[in-house]
Amino acid sequence: MRFIDRVRIQVRAGDGGDGAVAWRREAHVPKGGPAGGDGGDGGDVVLVADAQLATLLDLKYRQHHHAPSGRPGGGAGKNGRGGETLEVHVPLGTAVYYEGEATGHGERPPWLDDETPDETPEGISVEPDGEGMDNVWIVDGEEVEAPGQAGEPAEAEADPERVELIELGAPAEVVAIGETISGGAQRRHMRRGTGRSRRREEPRSYERGDLICDLDADGERLTIARGGRGGRGNVHFRSSTNRAPDRAEAGTEGEGMWLRLELKLLADVGIVGYPNVGKSTLISAISRARPEIGAYPFTTLVPQLGVVSLPGDTYERTMVVADVPGLVDGASEGRGLGHEFLRHLERTRVLLHLLAPDPTPGRELLRDLDALEGELRRYGPMFEGRPRVVALNKIDTTEGQELIKATRRALRKRNIPLFPISAVTGEGTDALLEALWRRLQLADRARGT
Structure with a gap:
């Protein structure tokens, strides 16, 4: 077995599910009022010290660790299911260092930003801005030229409702249908300002290279990335002056960061x-x-x-x-x-x-x-x-x-x-x-x- 004592990994907690805008629909109950459930909380990422491990070999070949996100709320006051906690096991004596924030999937690792980009080899010309590959949009499964592209008239315009859904972070299947499960009201009144930019708690502040924790006891646990909080459904916004609220909260984004793990042997x-x-x-x-x-x-x-x-x-x-x-x-x-x-x-x-x-x-x-x-x-x-x-x-x-x-x-x-x-x-x-x-x-x- 290979001895690996230093790795870099990305951990991302799950996002919180969106709250729902829904209404009570029941026989003989007119004007049933709001019944939108809350979104589930995103799953946390937890590092666990394990005495049965002697090397970081497993983590060398599995760099990305993402906890599941919470499910959105539903009608009839049903809350979305929360994401499960993801446990990442490490050997005793593992020191955890902060390398940078992870903001999205497929992003460039922060330590690569320190490297000088390669110069363009001789004999290869780089086309100026505005030339080269065209922007292409996919609408209803067909390729459509992006509207307003310089030099060419747009052949088709994207559906404004679908564009709005994309901006709200709706899933692909919802974008294809063009409507959410809770109707147009949820789409129009979802709180944008308190969406993905708001976290469950104030994010912890680290500088690159900071030591976050030393895991040197068997079973010791460290919640390294906290899951996002699920959004509240419209049932929470009912008041004496607003008996039929048609707005809900979006779930917050889970924490994400790049880590450097270094194994320091525990010996007498x-x-x-x-x-x-x-x-x-x-x-x-x-x-x-x-x-x-x-x-x-x-x-x-x-x-x-x-x-x-x-x-x-x-x-x-x-x-x-x-x-x-x-x-x-x-x-x-x-x-x-x-x-x-x-x-x-x-x-x-x-x-x-x-x-x-x-x-x-x-x-x-x-x-x-x-x-x-x-x-x-x-x-x-x-x-x-x-x-x-x-x-x-x-x-x-x-x-x-x-x-x-x-x-x-x-x-x-x-x-x-x-x-x-x-x-x-x-x-x-x-x-x-x-x-x-x-x-x-x-x-x-x-x-x-």
Whole structure:
């Protein structure tokens, strides 16, 4: 299964149904009065955090999510059915960012507006305004030239009643008939000023790039787009001075917006290190995670999670460890796999710096450690004060054994303990895991949890 941790989607709540203009028609009841029902409310769009999901893969191939609209009101006081709520499930740790307002179907995504449009290639001429394709109207299933088109007389004029219905947003089948279910009065007196431009509530104000919400608890719900309110039928406009109101309200428009979803893994410990220091080997040795392992850099291309179990006297102790792709110099600026995966370390509570001997010229263990700390510092302030643990891997090799004493002596001057380990043989891993567990307990106490 592909690991997708960033997608852009469009969400649109349903529009509210129009209220109806109708009259009570009953035997022996003269002048029955208004009986137009209300339109149904549009359906909301709700994001739901789901612990069963591990990637945003499903949303990558389904970009548009539209909730159903409310049905229009009917006669005899019948209210239209409301649109059902549309639930969009996302993995735990999904951050929701605002990208722009979605105003209609088939519109250009807002982030494409930042791109410079391509220039017209040589040899292709663009016709000036007024030339080229003619405007064509479809009336009663036949093509008719648009009236008033420059240079040509109009062959036919569109029915004014149909044009009025189109302006009111009537469905295609209603336009074809030329009449609404409630008669001409509903068409003539539908409130235009309070129609599609009015929403159920004052729309929320976001700037592009604003963080709307972090969904990090299983079952957490966020109503991201509210459905439009159904219009009131003419029964609501009856008064002592107007016993036969012939007007109704149009339903309001549902909210719509473009979103950017970013998945940030939820883990207790994040393994940080250069490529090919044995991060994948370590997580496969201490957990049941089975990442790809190879003797070449950047074997790991997607984050891996592993659950580590430690024995306890009264209960089993567990922690989640994350292995992210190796960092390189300049990762905070996007080099290598860069900040695409640095953000997966943001939610970790403890960082494990994994060092290992490397034959590359200019590579030294302490220089590697300082470079990793520098990349984390440049990426953002969220890593300041976070507990660190330093481990030296590959002590099963001659090069690793030779580096233990010198590295431990240098780190002792910085008050940093060193844990020599071998991910291949398992030597030293038990002591390392206990040290990580103690750091997690100290972090919980510091937060008061």
